[in-house]
Amino acid sequence: MELTERKKKILRAVVERYIQTAEPIGSKALQELTGLNVSSATIRNELADLTEQGYLEQPHTSAGRVPSPKGYRLYVNELMEEQRLSLEETRQINDALHLKMQELDKVIDQAGRMVSQLTNYPAFALAGNPRRPTIKRFDLILVDSASFIAVVMTDGNVVKNKLFRLPTDLSEPQLQLLTTLLNAAFVGKTLDQLTPELMRVAEHAAGASYGLISLVVSFAMEVLDSMENSAVYTAGASHILDHPEYQDLGKAQKLMSYLTEEQSLAKSLALPALNDDGAKILIGPENVAEELKDSSVVLASYDIGDGMKGVIGVVGPTRMDYAKVAAKLSYVADGLSKLFGAPKLPPVGPDKEKEE
Amino acid sequence: MELTERKKKILRAVVERYIQTAEPIGSKALQELTGLNVSSATIRNELADLTEQGYLEQPHTSAGRVPSPKGYRLYVNELMEEQRLSLEETRQINDALHLKMQELDKVIDQAGRMVSQLTNYPAFALAGNPRRPTIKRFDLILVDSASFIAVVMTDGNVVKNKLFRLPTDLSEPQLQLLTTLLNAAFVGKTLDQLTPELMRVAEHAAGASYGLISLVVSFAMEVLDSMENSAVYTAGASHILDHPEYQDLGKAQKLMSYLTEEQSLAKSLALPALNDDGAKILIGPENVAEELKDSSVVLASYDIGDGMKGVIGVVGPTRMDYAKVAAKLSYVADGLSKLFGAPKLPPVGPDKEKEE
DNA sequence: GCTTAGCACTCGGAGAGATTGAGTGCTAAA
DNA sequence: TTTAGCACTCAATCTCTCCGAGTGCTAAGC
Numbered sequence: 001m002e003l004t005e006r007k008k009k010i011l012r013a014v015v016e017r018y019i020q021t022a023e024p025i026g027s028k029a030l031q032e033l034t035g036l037n038v039s040s041a042t043i044r045n046e047l048a049d050l051t052e053q054g055y056l057e058q059p060h061t062s063a064g065r066v067p068s069p070k071g072y073r074l075y076v077n078e079l080m081e082e083q084r085l086s087l088e089e090t091r092q093i094n095d096a097l098h099l100k101m102q103e104l105d106k107v108i109d110q111a112g113r114m115v116s117q118l119t120n121y122p123a124f125a126l127a128g129n130p131r132r133p134t135i136k137r138f139d140l141i142l143v144d145s146a147s148f149i150a151v152v153m154t155d156g157n158v159v160k161n162k163l164f165r166l167p168t169d170l171s172e173p174q175l176q177l178l179t180t181l182l183n184a185a186f187v188g189k190t191l192d193q194l195t196p197e198l199m200r201v202a203e204h205a206a207g208a209s210y211g212l213i214s215l216v217v218s219f220a221m222e223v224l225d226s227m228e229n230s231a232v233y234t235a236g237a238s239h240i241l242d243h244p245e246y247q248d249l250g251k252a253q254k255l256m257s258y259l260t261e262e263q264s265l266a267k268s269l270a271l272p273a274l275n276d277d278g279a280k281i282l283i284g285p286e287n288v289a290e291e292l293k294d295s296s297v298v299l300a301s302y303d304i305g306d307g308m309k310g311v312i313g314v315v316g317p318t319r320m321d322y323a324k325v326a327a328k329l330s331y332v333a334d335g336l337s338k339l340f341g342a343p344k345l346p347p348v349g350p351d352k353e354k355e356e
Numbered sequence: 357m358e359l360t361e362r363k364k365k366i367l368r369a370v371v372e373r374y375i376q377t378a379e380p381i382g383s384k385a386l387q388e389l390t391g392l393n394v395s396s397a398t399i400r401n402e403l404a405d406l407t408e409q410g411y412l413e414q415p416h417t418s419a420g421r422v423p424s425p426k427g428y429r430l431y432v433n434e435l436m437e438e439q440r441l442s443l444e445e446t447r448q449i450n451d452a453l454h455l456k457m458q459e460l461d462k463v464i465d466q467a468g469r470m471v472s473q474l475t476n477y478p479a480f481a482l483a484g485n486p487r488r489p490t491i492k493r494f495d496l497i498l499v500d501s502a503s504f505i506a507v508v509m510t511d512g513n514v515v516k517n518k519l520f521r522l523p524t525d526l527s528e529p530q531l532q533l534l535t536t537l538l539n540a541a542f543v544g545k546t547l548d549q550l551t552p553e554l555m556r557v558a559e560h561a562a563g564a565s566y567g568l569i570s571l572v573v574s575f576a577m578e579v580l581d582s583m584e585n586s587a588v589y590t591a592g593a594s595h596i597l598d599h600p601e602y603q604d605l606g607k608a609q610k611l612m613s614y615l616t617e618e619q620s621l622a623k624s625l626a627l628p629a630l631n632d633d634g635a636k637i638l639i640g641p642e643n644v645a646e647e648l649k650d651s652s653v654v655l656a657s658y659d660i661g662d663g664m665k666g667v668i669g670v671v672g673p674t675r676m677d678y679a680k681v682a683a684k685l686s687y688v689a690d691g692l693s694k695l696f697g698a699p700k701l702p703p704v705g706p707d708k709e710k711e712e
Numbered sequence: 713g714c715t716t717a718g719c720a721c722t723c724g725g726a727g728a729g730a731t732t733g734a735g736t737g738c739t740a741a742a
Numbered sequence: 743t744t745t746a747g748c749a750c751t752c753a754a755t756c757t758c759t760c761c762g763a764g765t766g767c768t769a770a771g772c
Contacts, residue, residue, distance in 0.1 A: 026735050039745050044736070062735050062751045103518070139497045141507060149515050151497060151507060159505050161515045162459070238593060238612035241605055249597055249605075256594035382764050395716050400765070418722045418764050 003050075003074075009034050010046050011055055012079040015067045019319045022244050024064030069284040069318065072296070076281050076322050083323040085331060093118065093328070097335045104158050104304070107336075109233040111312050115332055116236030119325050121316040122259055124234040129156055129308045132190040133227040135220055138182040145169045150216045152223050156306045160223045164215060174209055181205055182216060191224040234259050245294075245317040258291035259315065269297065269313070277301060279326040279333075284318045294318060298325045300333035305340045312336075359406075359430075365390050366402050367411055368435040371423045375675045378600050380420030425640040425674065428652070432637050432678050439679040441687060449474065449684070453691045460514050460660070463692075465589040467668050471688055472592030475681050477672040478615055482588040485512055485664045488546040489583040491576055494538040501525045506572045508579050512662045516579045520571060530565050537561055538572060547580040590615050601650075601673040614647035615671065625653065625669075633657060635682040635689075640674045650674060654681045656689035661696045668692075 003011070013033045017025050025033075027040040027047060036043070047065050050056045055071035058064075067075065085093075096114045104127065112125030139151040147165040154160075185202040186194065199217060203210035237259050246252040269289060282297040292315070299313040312333060314325050359367070369389045373381050381389075383396040383403060392399070403421055406412045411427035414420075423431065441449075452470045460483065468481030495507040503521040510516075541558040542550065555573060559566035593615050602608035625645060638653040648671070655669040668689060670681050 024735090028735080040735095041737095041745055041747090042743085045744085048737075058736090060752060061737090062733095062753075064735065103516075137499065139505070141495045141497075143493065143509070149495075149507060149509065151505060151517060153499070153505065153519075157519055159517050159519050160459075161507060161517050163509075163513055163515050236616070238609060238616055241609045241612065247605065249603065253594060253597045256597065260592070260594055380764090384764080396764095397716055397718095398714085401715085404766075414765090416723060417766090418724075418762090420764065 003053075003055075006036065007046055007050060008079060009036065010043065011050060011067070011071060012075060014056060014065055015071060015075040015079070015319075018067055019321050022317075022319060024059055024066050026064035029064070067319070069286065072283045072318060072322075073286075076283070080323050083327040085327055089118075089328070090331065093331055093335060097332070097339060104156075105231065105233075108231075108310060109235075111310070111332065111336060112233045113235040115312050115314060115329060116239060118328050118332070119314050119316075120236075120239050120242060121314045121320065121325065122234065122237045122239050123312065123314045124232055124259065125310065125312045126232040127230050127304060127308060127310040129227065129230070131155075131307065132192075133158075133224050134188050134190050135186055135224065137187060138179055138216065138220070140175045140179045140182075140216070142170065142172050142175050145171075148175060150219055152216075152220045154223065154227060156227070156304075156308050158223075158227065162219050164212075166212075170209075178206060178209060178212055178216075182213070186217060186220065191221060191228060194221055194224075240316070243317050245319070251294075254291055255295060255315070258289065279330045281322055281326065296320050296322075298322065298329055300326075300329040302333040302336040303340060304336075310336065359409075359411075362392065363402055363406060364435060365392065366399065367406060367423070367427060368431060370412060370421055371427060371431040371435070371675075374423055375677050378673075378675060380415055380422050382420035385420070423675070425642065428639045428674060428678075429642075432639070436679050439683040441683055445474075445684070446687065449687055449691060453688070453695060460512075461587065461589075464587075464666060465591075467666070467688065467692060468589045469591040471668050471670060471685060472595065474684050474688070475670050475672075476592075476595050476598060477670045477676065477681065478590065478593045478595050479668065479670045480588055480590045480615065481666065481668045483586050483660060483664060483666040485583065485586070487511075487663065488548075489514075489580050490544050490546050491542055491580065493543060494535055494572065494576070496531045496535045496538075496572070498526065498528050498531050501527075504531060506575055508572075508576045510579065510583060512583070512660075512664050514579075514583065518575050520568075522568075526565075534562060534565060534568055534572070538569070542573060542576065547577060547584060550577055550580075596672070599673050601675070607650075610647055611651060611671070614645065635686045637678055637682065652676050652678075654678065654685055656682075656685040658689040658692040659696060660692075666692065 010030060013030055014025050017029070017033060027043040030043050030047075031038070031040045034043075047056065050071075051058060051065060054068055055074060056065040057068045057071075059066060093114075096118075108125045108127050112123050115125070116123035133154045133156055135152060136155045136157075137153040139153075141149040141151065143149060143163070146167070146169060147163060148170060149161055149163050151159060151161045181202055185198060185205075189198075194217060199214060202217075203213045206213050237256050240246045240252055240255055246255065269287070269292070276299075278300065280299045282292075282299070284296060285293050287293060287295070287297060294317075295315055296318045297313055297315050298320070299311055301309050301311045304310050312329060314320075314329060316325070366386060369386055370381050373385070373389060383399040386399050386403075387394070387396050390399075403412065406427075407414060407421060410424055411430060412421040413424045413427075415422060449470075452474075464481045464483050468479050471481070472479035489510045489512055491508060492511045492513075493509040495509075497505040497507065499505060499519070502523070502525060503519060504526060505517055505519050507515060507517045537558055541554060541561075545554075550573060555570060558573075559569045562569050593612050596602045596608055596611055602611065625643070625648070632655075634656065636655045638648075638655070640652060641649050643649060643651070643653060650673075651671055652674045653669055653671050654676070655667055657665050657667045660666050668685060670676075670685060672681070
């Protein structure tokens, strides 16, 4: 049941015009827009067909046509021309990719903000790791006689630290013993495997400073925990107010809270996308979450390295500018993958490139 | 020009009722509300006086009265009863204060979120340090022959780290030399004092691995930089849609963007409050920022330790529930101060308390 | 001199038509 | 299959009226 070329041309014109104006399009406007040399009556006939087949909808009998989710889907799959980013745009993105302070969660957060700013839609970003994270290494640094820094590194090469202050004194040999012990007992373990028994054994071995073991290990557990339940960062939620479809305050607020409740909600949306490459587009009712049923989502995933993946996504009205958004999102995702994938540094010179 | 008791009673009733309902209050309603044994006509006379003196306003001739900013100010200064938090509320706050992963910026961010959730208003949080931050200490940890972790600690006891990977090999003695060098050359310096000359001297001393100096130092510079331009975290911006005064989408959006543009904007608001203790209330036009002229702000500051201070704040309509918000904010600020001020840990046992 | 009852007046908001016009569907002719 | 023509539909807009909460003022009462 392929559509005729003419029908496609009309459908495409409807979608693209609607994306711009958010207003129903009538037969007369389409006559000009499509450049077809037929009368408006002919177009009306075609529109009637497209409506019957479910590609278009009529808000009410005497209004123009509006694309249905099915219509958007066809547009996205077949009619949409891949958007080339302008030089200005790529430059803008490249500049923004030059992030500072590249602790993993900062980069993710920043990526979300960036995407939101680039697209003028609310955006979110998260990272997911397919395996369960484990501790790769402990280091303890003595600061002064009453405090030390614990540095924990996980198998995803995420490094976290924390300063501990103690009411009792502490010596360098003591700390070295502890470090050895910690590394011997807990490296390679997942969160689950850090059992109380294991702790007890290690504490026993630590002698007088056994209390410190649990301090450092519970810090390590927090790190592992936070990596398993990777945070979702959202940005630019206020952008939804830019679009007339969210003039209805109720709708706007529902979507807003959905977006800001960084809970499992946004995760359940994005995690399935972790394994798909390239941009993925979810239109209106294709979304599982009730709150997104009349919005659309564009997702792109990127490689963080060490098997970890990240997802950036954009939420907007169903009439969102898919071509442009998908192009930008893919470009950013590619850029991020490269950023993470090419960590080699020149051994010399004040080069600025680094990575987490 | 003190107000009579009766006028105060009336003004207070108007403010409190308006805080609840957001609707103008008429003389008849006040007759009941105040419990005064006078007729509505008398109250009308009083209202006329209060209006003339600028404490009340009339949206239009035949509507009830609404408090003016001046009226709110009087209410806040003299009439407002200090709100006692319920046990349930203090419990809720205490629970929330038990934060995980207490890297400084996380705590600040979390505090903002918490306040927003507690008050149902948009909130923000930031930290400021009166002095310019300096590097207190460097540590380099060898991970494997091609990578190491740099740990930088500043004088505010903020610790940051970053993993570096190199294309060339690296040995432990080499790294120790570097560490010594870095500590000797750059400790105690502010961002400005990390001059190219200083770098050159250090690089010269480093011999073959001179390239690494600039890597680590520019990381340190990033840390210092991010501490000087301390970030502002906002949370719960969507809460402004809860309030009828922001039904006007234009207004709502203006305020939203102001809040999410974490730029110097929110800073210029909060920084002056850094040195005031206790809650500070800014009503409508008392705000400097144009975008806040018809909103109110409640601020509270807290001590982070080492001379650093933090500010949490809440933004809402002028008719915001000052008593409740101020009480909650102060309680949270106190809690945070204590959290930072009492860092001592028991040497033993799996106690969860730690600090950055 | 303060308080109160009474009353005319004001003005925003809600609701009922009336009007408009963009756009449709259908029919009959090309 | 396309087109011109035409009656029809219906949201949006405007106008008009009505309603009532609430006021301000005046004159009488305490």
